[in-house]
Amino acid sequence: MNLRFEHMVYIFLIFLGGCNTCPETYQPTGTELSSDCNISNDTLRILCTQDQLDLTVKLTDEFQKCHGKIITEISLYERMTPKEIMSQGRNDLVLVSDAYAPNIPDDFWRTKYARDGVIGIINKSNPFCKKITESGLGKQQLASLLTGVRSDGLKQVQGYDQYRPIKVFICSDEFLPCKLWTDFIGITLNDLNGVRTVSFQDLIDSIRTEPLSMGFCCQRYAYDPLTRMEIEEIKVIPIDCNANGTLEDKEKFYDNLDMLRRAMWLGTYPCHSFLNYYIIASEQPTNRLHIDFIKWVLTEGQKELHAEGYIMLNTRIINTEIYKLNELLASL
Structure with missing residues (x-):
């Protein structure tokens, strides 16, 4: 017999100096549930940043399909760090990227659940596109283009006779991917010379309209x-x-995308351009629902991450983390 239920998600906005808990509206969804699924009335509480909201909702939507009528509270934090939030007595799970690593205390519990990679992109109409895709660009060449040291852009880099200046777009709101990319090619953030955009999608749109342009973004955007x-x-x-x-x-x-992600997974693509994503908690999780969610993200949830363009973890990392979680469950 199939059961119908509604998955309820409450989204809260948390700001430094107070907690505004007026929930935003999230449309409940009904899903068919097979009779062998585990029905639970527990609450799954998760904190995430704005950039992780869509992914977090996607993961919890899929997770609840085999966990019955659970209530999921997804809270957004903008100015407060995970440590500040948890110091108020919250024991939520927190989904974060490397960008928040400096704000996570060393004694916090954590597990990696996905990766992303930073890549360079150009407009397909760029007259140098064919040459670039055939021979590639080295780190020194990329650095010259992104810093504007060579004012004639691709002319000197690729040996063309015709003068062709290039326009560089930079996503100023994505600090960590920018830092990873500049570290990889051997320059600093201050060295970047280009037109600032507010998001990777804005950067993509800008490059689409400028044939002689380039930039860099996380691989799932390209x-x-x-x-x-x-x-x-x-x-x-x-x-x-x-x-x-x-x-x-x-x-x-x-x-x-699959070829590129396999190269990233195997380490063929330069690992210095990787962005890691974590599930963290102020202490070792003891809530069984939380542990079940973490295990699901590390197993079945990897398919959802793959579909969304993220890089799945390799089997060795997954097996190690699942073993630790199973031991933790056995001790409860």
């Missing part, structure tokens, strides 16, 4: 999650890892 191919008008810049001026077979993995 590929269509359904077709797994590069989005319209955007081409990913291959990295010439050994800077020999030739893109070798082992460096060719940009044709589709």
Whole structure:
């Protein structure tokens, strides 16, 4: 017999100096539930940042399909750090990226649940696009373009005779991906010379309208999650890892999202450009529902992360974390 239920999600806004708990409206969803699912009336409490909200809702939506009529409270925090929130007595799970790592105390419990990669992109109409995708760009060449040291842009980098200045777009609101990319190519954030955008989507839209432009973003923005191919008008810049001026077979993995993510998963793509995502808690979780959710994210939830364009964890990391969680459950 199938049971119908509603998944209820309350979204709260938390600000420094007070907690405004007027819930935003989230439309409940009805889902068919098989009779062998575990019915629970417990509450799953999760904190996340605005950039993680859509993913958090997606994960909890899928998780609840086999966990009965649970209530999920998803709270947004903007100015308060996880430590400040938890010091108020909250024992929620917190979904964060590396960007918040400096605000997470060393003694907090944590587990990695996904990764993302930072990549360079150009407009497909760029006259140098074919040459770039065939030979790639080395770190020094990327640094020259992003800093504007070579005012003639791709002319000197690719050996073209015709003068072609290039316009660089930079997402100023995404600090950590910018930091990862600049560290990788050997420059500082202050060295970046380009037009600032407010989001990666804004950056993508800007590059689409400027044939002679480039920038960098997280890989899930440059590929269509359904077709797994590069989005319209955007081409990913291959990295010439050994800077020999030739893109070798082992460096060719940009044709589709799955090839690129496999290269990132195997470590073929430079690991310095990775962004990690964590589930953290102020102490070792003791709520069984919380532990079940973490285990689900590390197993079945990896399929959802894959569909959303994130990089799944490798089997070794997953098995290690699941073993720890099973031991934790056995001790309760």
